[in-house]
Amino acid sequence: MKRRTRKSTYFPCKLDNLKQDVTKQFFNGSPDVAAKTVNTQHDKLLIIYMDYLVLEKEVQTNIISKAQGAKQLDYDTLKSSIPVTDIIELKTLNEIGSAMLEGYVILYTEKSQTCLAIPAPRIDQRKPEKAETESLIFGPRISFSESIDTNMNFIHKRLDTPTLAVEKFIVGDTIPSEVRLVYLSDIANDEAIQEMRSRLNSLKIDDAMESSALTQFIEDNSYSIFPQFLVTELPDRFCYSLKEGRVGLLVDKSPSGIIAPVSFFSFFQTTEDVYTRWNMGAFIRLMRIIAMILSITLTPTYVAALTYHYEIIPDALLVSLGHSRTRVPFPPLLEALILEFLIELIREAGARLPTKVGQTMGIVGGIVIGQAVVQAGFTSNILIIIVALSALASFTTPSYLMGSAIRIIRFPLMLFAGFWGFIGLIFSFAFIAIHLVKQRSLNFPYFVPIYPFQPRDFNNSFIRLPFLWSTKRAYSNRPKQIRRFPKPKR
Known part of the structure; x- marks a missing residue:
């Protein structure tokens, strides 16, 4: 329970001294520290706790009343008198402050060598809600909550197996946060597990903050625009990834989980692809990848063609383009x-606006501004169509982080297309391809199955085959058990 490095107070000491030391030295005189002195049959009892972190009813009913009725105020007597489990003994001021921050109630009597810490935490949790960022049509729609205990409950319900392994880490020197490493011991790769352990243990940060923030501390290349870990708010997707041989992280006070290792194409997949029929799932997966390519190429191609390469435009379309650009005073770039x-x-x-207002803003704003800029001569009708198609295509990416990366990439691609035409575009695509090939996710290849070339993993990347043909897990995850189930005999 080690949290901060402060001067320790050793027992025995006076009740008033302990109260003053805890309030001033550890909590900087916070008014939320509640301290009560209770008279018992044998001695005075000091009770200290953080007011907003414990249940007041629990303190009055199960702690104060039971302590007053105890025959003696020693550790063994109080432990048997108070109907609460996980009672611990503390010897230093540092331990007392750390326990109070976790919702413990501290009991101390003068001349005692230790004090007792009794758990009575107030856990304010919101009810499980429908996922907002990753919306689904088929399959479970419930999302993670901010409570790590609730999230672990979701995981255990879906993975009811003794091979489910959970390891606990404390991350953050100033504001510690609990992090759980979750994996299936009979499937997950040992190298991936050890690498994740090593990165969590070597972290020297003041606060883990949230899952998306934690990934930026433990990812392979923090300078890359592409996310190397998958962040999901769906327990269902989290559990599905564990069954595929990956490892997961859950961060306390974060409503999302982290999945690793992943490939570039993992960000274009959803569990909904598995719940639908195989032919529909294969079509949707391919459509997302094609939409991603169109999203980053349509506008740069328009800029390159109108700036340097008029000859590739059909004559009929060239006349329409020239007519629509007669009033535009700006170059295509x-x-x-x-x-x-x-x-x-x-x-x-x-x-950023409220949901209903935001939807109206997006529709009305797009129509009004689009019509206005065309009539004002700032842009052409054809570019409005191209940009709208690019924006729609970017929305097909299930992962918000990958969708944001695709949106940003369009801008440097347009600059290269505007300055050097198709040569600039080819150079940009080559640079992106080389970057993706060199990228790693938890020391696993990022651009698999393209590089290293793994045609056996196409079923787990680009397409989706019937379950009867999908008897094996992805080779790129290097699972201990490559086969999901025996191949059916027909």
């Missing part, structure tokens, strides 16, 4: 940058 920036402004404003 500046025109595209202005419109893409406006789209991003509308998208961000809609995300």
